[in-house]
Amino acid sequence: MNEQIARGTRHDPAFANIGKGRLDQSLEKELGPKTGKALGKLGLRTVEDLLRHYPRRYGDRGRLTALAELRTGEHVTVIARVAGNDLRAMRNRSGAILTVRITDGTEELTLTFFGKHRGSLEYHERRLRPGATGMFTGTVSLYRGARQLTHPDYDTFDDLDDEFEAVQKVDWPIPIYPASSAIASWRIGKAVQTLMATIEASDVPEALPAAYRKEHRLPDVLTALRRVHEPHSPEDWRGAHKRFRHEEAFVLQTALAQRRAVSLAEATTARPPRAGGVRDAFDARLPFELTAGQQEVAAVLERELATSVPMMRLLQGEVGSGKTVVAVRGMLQVVDAGGQAALLAPTEVLAQQHYRSITDLLGPLAEAGMLGGAEHATRVVLLTGSMSAAARRKALALAASGAAGIVIGTHALLSEIVQIPDLGLVVVDEQHRFGVEQRDALRAKGRTTPHLLVMTATPIPRTVAMTSFGDLETSTLRELPAGRAGITTTIVPANKPHWVGRTWERVREEIDSGGRAYVVCPRITAGEDAGAAEDGFSDDVTAELFGLEDERAPRRPLASVEEVSALLRETPALDGVAIGQMHGQLPTEAKDAAMADFASGRTPVLVSTTVIEVGVDVPEATVMVILDADRFGLSQLHQLRGRIGRGTRPGLCLAVTAADPATPTGERLLAFAATTDGFELAETDLRLRREGDVLGASQSGRSSSLRLLRVLTDAPIIEAARSAARDLVARDPELTTEPGLAQMVAESIDEDAAAYLERT
Incomplete structure (x- = not known):
């Protein structure tokens, strides 16, 4: 493979600097400044952006939208019939008001238009006569208890320019696009049609190999774009969706297969087990x-560490x-083979917890020299950013000399x-806390490519693992060690x-019987804004949490460690x-002291942020x-x-x-x-969240490339794409x-997207 994809130079082994030609053109240039700027507010700036802005759903002119399902504050596009209208002068000020009642046959929704005089609203009155059917878009609001759309944009189905358009509007599904107050769904559709009329096959790259398309009966990319934006039947857009789900899966799996191929091709040192060792x-x-x-x-780890393939x-x-015990055994196998192992943790609390638990497990085996x-022993060192200069120098020396077989640390490593x-x-x-660059920066310290073990305590559905960790093989531990007594969870309504009160009584009962209690808060101080909080949320609930009157505990944004x-x-x-x-803002010494006091029982209640979320182990x-x-x-x-x-x-x-339990x-x-x-x-979480969020697009700050693929339900597509992509990359x-x-x-898997591929 060329040097551009050699180890350490790129994190996505793919061609770079390939121009997209027509797809790169700006929408302002193609469609005019007004339309281009309106589309830009939706994040659509190029021809490619708009072509890949697929309809959210498809309407049927014979089927009206269920108006009862609309929520206040929601920006909606509905298909409904006009039940009646009323144009009159305003009572308390100059001007006129037009109210239009639209219906789905059961529920009604009011459209409200204001004008300087009656004449300015007569155009709408003529178009929105009783019996007219159309699409209406706007934000749902409440006025005197009734839902309404104020000054909605709309398009009636009898606004026909010619016979062909009449046939089209009657028989074809209606694409309904994700829209905004800046531009309505049908205006997006008209912009798409303008572009589609001039797009040729050579303008759009074909991501799917011909043999793969034939095997899965998929249309080519241009045909699929036409069918998704201008379907003549439901079968058209369903077939297009199938094609694009395969495409999204194939592009991702190819990028991951390339990355995997690069890593597997690198030289590594075999670390076979040694009898009688540590x-x-x-x-x-x-x-x-x-x-x-x-x-x-x-x-499995023993076999794979013993080979020269990473x-x-x-x-x-x-x-x-x-998981930690299994990882320690792998690290000690490497130590027995004359090598060193490094454990990278996302926080100091977790790194220190690992250091304590591993040294406790090893005992004299961690005290070489x-x-x-013990006779067969090694050294374990901890390296964090807040260590004293003397402790840091000692740890660095032990690691550099090879005396420390296991090096544990945070980003300081x-x-x-x-x-x-x-x-x-x-x-x-906790791999999802790190980017690819950080993972590879540590691997690059070895003379040869080190073996890699990624651990996560966040269960990952199989399809997500194949998609976001597609360059890794997966092992799963489901069985808990014997002796665990189980956990009961109860939802406590804050308004009761x-x-x-019973919550704090139960805490006291547990403490009196020798237990410890965590109390977790979303933020550190009551005065910080949502952005400054460790978890970035805001609400007014603190007073209810303690059942206190307002004069004793004024309502404040969220529960905070200091206030609680x-x-x-x-x-x-x-x-x-x-x-x-x-x-997280406490000095290292204060964190250590807090955990030690909690573990010993000196302070049996620990009020904390989610810094104790992972790794902390107090039996x-x-x-x-x-x-x-x-x-x-x-x-x-x-x-x-x-x-x-x-x-x-x-x-x-x-909890x-x-x-409200009904929300x-x-x-x-x-x-x-x-x-x-x-x-x-994890399966439930996946059903409740957007696919892009699951795969980390929101964290990486880029829009998800998975627009149609559903990792929970499209397992067969992901598996087929993964197998075919690996075969292709091998050839x-x-x-x-x-x-x-x-x-x-x-285009899709650039340097900024590398972390996105590796997170959940």
């Missing part, structure tokens, strides 16, 4: 038996399923001054003082209980109170809940919320309370036989 000694001192799942994954594996598992160290000369294995924990800590100290149920605090923690629980996603709620019930005593999670947010919380199965919750790594595909990959 790993065997580690196994012998483990105080528990590995689960069947752990043993199975451990065997291991590239994702290890996902339930919270508390024992030290008094009391990525610094150029960090040397790990015989790096044989990189373990990345008795329930809230103060209020808990005044709560009678917790009289005499020490309250600790934890959040005595039995209760988790999540304030403003509706402000967290399902995945984050599941991670937080996983901090309790890690010992032999059962856990209790109390406090002001959300989508309330439904999400009910789903959270109904199961502790992270994989089931033709640089895609010289498929220039259209190469162009699409280069």
Whole structure:
């Protein structure tokens, strides 16, 4: 493969700087400044943007929109029939008002138009006569309890220019586009038709190989564009959708297959197991038996580390399923083979937790060269940005000399001054917190390409794993270690003082019986704005959370660590209980002290932000109170809940919320309370969220390239595309036989999108 895709120079092995010709032209140039600027407000700036702006749905002139389903504040496009109109002078000021009642046959919606005089509204009155049918677009508002659209844009179906248009409007489906107040759906449609009339096959790259299209009975790209924007029947747009779902999957899988091919082609050092080494000694001192799942994954890692082909594996598992132990065994196999391993964690709290848990597991095996160290031992060092200069120098020296077999750290590991000369294995924990560049910056420290193990405690549906981690093989741990007593989850309505009061009584009962309690808040201080909060949300619920009157606890935006800590100290149920605090802005020493005090029981209640979301392991923690629980996603709620019930005593999670159970947010919380199965919750999460969000488009700041593909329901398409893409890349790594595909990959999977491909 050419040098452009060599290791370290690009993160997406695809052609770059390929011009798009006609597709690159600006919409202002093609359609005029007025239309171009209106489309620009929707993020559509080029010809390609507009051609790929597919209709949201398709209307049928014989089928009216169900008006009862419209929500206040929603920008809508509806198909309805005019039931009546009334044009009159305004009563209390000069001017005229036209009210038009439209109906779906059952419900009615009012259209309201204002004018300086009656004559200025007569045009609308003539077009919107009773019996006329059309499309109406605007934002739903309430006036005296009735829903209305004020000054809506509209298009009636009898505005016909010629016989052909009449036939078309009667018989063909109506494309209804994602629109805005700046430009209505049918105006977008007319702009698309203007472009489609001049687009030729040579203007649009064909991403799908001919053989693949034939096998799956898919139209070519230009035919599909015509059918999606100007369908003559429902079969037209359905066939076009199928084609574009295959295309989106194929482009993604090709990019990932190229990346995988580049990594697998790189030289690495085989790290076979060694009998009688540190790993065997580690196994012998483990105080528990590995689960069947752990043993199975451990065997896979052992085989792959022993080869000269770089291991590239994702290890996902339930919270508390024992991923760390499996990873440690892999790291010790590398140490036994004369190499070093590095573990990259996203936060200092998690890095320090890993350091403590791994050194505790190893005991004397982590004390090579030290008094009391075992005969077969290594050293484990921690490297974070907030360490003292002396501690940092010592850690750097141990890593650079090779004396430290295991190096644990945060982003500080990525610094150029960090040397790990015989790096044989990189373990990345909570991969979704890192970009590809960070992952590869650490791998580049090895003399040869290190093996890679990516871990996540956020369960990933299989299709998402294939799509967002498509260059990695996947292992899954579902089985929890024996002895776990389980967790019960209860939703606590914030507007019911008795329930809230009982929450703090339950916390006290757990503490009195030797337990610990986390209290999680969305932000650190009450005064910070939403953007400054660690989780960036806002609402007024703090007073209800404590059942206090306004004069005692004024309503403030969201629950904060500082305010909640103060209020808990005044709560009678917790009289005499020490309250600790934890959040990301604390100095490292303060974080360590807070966790130590909590673990020991000196401060049995820890009020924290989500900084304790992953990795923190205090077996005595039995209760988790999540304030403003509706402000967290399902995945984050599941991670937080996983901090309790890690010992032999059962856990209790109390999710406090002001959300109405009948709303989508309330439904999400009910789903959270109904199961502790992270994989089931991941499927639910995927159904509730946009595909692009699941794959990280919102985090990376770019629009999702998955417009039609649904990773939850399109598993057969994703699997077919993955298999075909890998076969193609194996035959033709640089895609010289498929220039259209190469162009699409280069356009879609650029440097900014690399992290998007690797996140969930």
